[in-house]
Amino acid sequence: MKRVAYLTGHYPRVSHTFIEREIEGLRAVGHEVQTCSIRRTARSELSGPAQEAEQARTWHVIEAAKRPATLLGAHWHYLRHHPRRWWQTLHLAVRTSADGPRALLWQLFYFLEAAVLARHLEREKVAHLHNHLASQSCNVAMLTSALSGIPYSFTIHGPDTFFEAPRWHLAEKTRRAAFVSCISHFARSQLMCFADPADWDKLKIVHCGVYPEAYTAPETEGARLLFVGRLVGVKGPRLLLRALTQLSGTHPDATLTYVGDGPDRVALETLARETGLAERVRFLGYQPPEKVAEALADADVFCLPSFAEGVPVVLMEAMAAGRAVVTSRIAGIPELIEDGVSGRLVPPGDLGALTDALEACLSDRDAARRMGEAARARVAAEFDARIEARKLSAHIEAAR
Structure with a gap:
């Protein structure tokens, strides 16, 4: 099977465990996978020893490009052996830059990095390059493919890249890609807004996934709410804290645990104190996957009231744990959760x-249990990481 390289901006990372599972799945079906990262992830953003070990096995583009002999040697190689390709790729870099001199400068940095990565992939006899996320690292992947001739593909998540589609030249990236892995039908439809219709057949649905058996589903009888994610405005953690205040009259015993970290943590801690909820709200920070699984097993209801999303993998994890899930009716989430059957969907931002929805889940435990059972069955059937990795493998093998 083809030897594959994986690229993203930061790998591994606590919020990107789904990429690790995808790589494990490709390796399990027979691919050799070389992991590459543009930057080295800060230790504070690694979940524990397993990710530290994965980082040690990962090749870092910028670190290699900072060595003058490596950088100059890579560009001299292509200028000497493939001068036309080198100039064409430089032109592509300039043509696909965002507006402004600063953006052009960054794009030229990506061009410099691309030659270093291309030379590395050639030495490693990589036959296919796959990139996760369609922003900066995908610029590098596109340029690397143009310079080396190695086919590339990318996974598009959204929503941020769709907000700035012209900046990221999604049509050009799609045109040059062997295929694009879309995490949902919604993501595919959004990319179809920008891609040439001639390229629509390249857009393949490959879900992110989980290992369903990694999560236990014990019955619970409390009023424990759980949030897992970055503590940033777009994830809605402040709205959830306000909802806990609203629940105080009917469920004074309800508690809320935040697993994750981010720029809003201090403000949330302050708000919890000011509203008299400090004794009922816990902030655990980033946790490794096994601790997240334990938190899910201990929770009664999982809530992610995001304002913008792709298809959050943490919802799949909560569903695999048999939890009643309350989340926003946005983007690809309705493809994962059927309202009233495998979870509850609410309008985004509607306190x-x-x-x-939280009140209903806490008050009707039988209904919450039935939704949790249906959620667990749905994830096992349609969002198993190993099944999705086999789909991705088939697309990689067919790529030319």
Whole structure:
């Protein structure tokens, strides 16, 4: 099977465990996978020893490019042996830059990095390059492919890249890619807005996934709410804290645990104290996957009231753990959760609807249990990481 290189901006990373599972799945079906990262992830963003070990096995582009002999040697190689390709790739880099001199400078940095990565992939006899996320690292992947001739593909998640589609030249990236892995039908439809219709057949649905058996589903009888994710505005953690305040009259014993970290943590801790909820709210920071699984097993209801999303893998994890899930009706989430059957979907930003859905889950334990069982079955059937990795492998093997 083809030897594959994986590229993203930071690998590994606590919020990107789904990429690790995808790589494990490709290796399990017979691919050799070389992991590459543009930058070295800060230790504070690694979940523990397993990710530290994975980082040690990963090749870092910028670190290699900072060595003058490596950088100059890579560009001299292509200028000497493939001068036309080198100039064409430089032109591509300039043509696909965002507006402004600063953006052009960054794009030229990506061009410099691309030659270093291309030379590395050639030495490693890599036959296919796959990139996760369609922003900066995908610029490098596109340029690397143009310079080396190695086919590339990328996984598009959204929503941020769709907000700035012209900046990221999604049509050009799609045109040059062997295929594009879309995490949902919604993501595919958004990319179809920008891609040439001639390239629509390249857009393949490959879900992110989980290992369902890694999560236990014990019955619970409390009023423990759980949030797992970055503590940033777009994930809605402040709205959830306001919902807990609203629940105080009917469920004074309800508690809320935040697993994750981010720029809003201090403000959330302050708000919890100011609203008299400090004794009922815990902030655990980043946790390794096994601790997240334990937190899910201990929770009664999982809530992610995001304002913008792709298809959050943490929802799949909560569903695999048999938890009742309350989340926003946005983007690809309805493809994962059927409202009232495998979870509750509420309008994004609607405090009243969010509070009512949480109230219903806490008050009707039988209904919550039935939704948790249905959620677990759905994830096992349609979002198993190994099944999705086999789909991706088939697309890679067919790529030319």
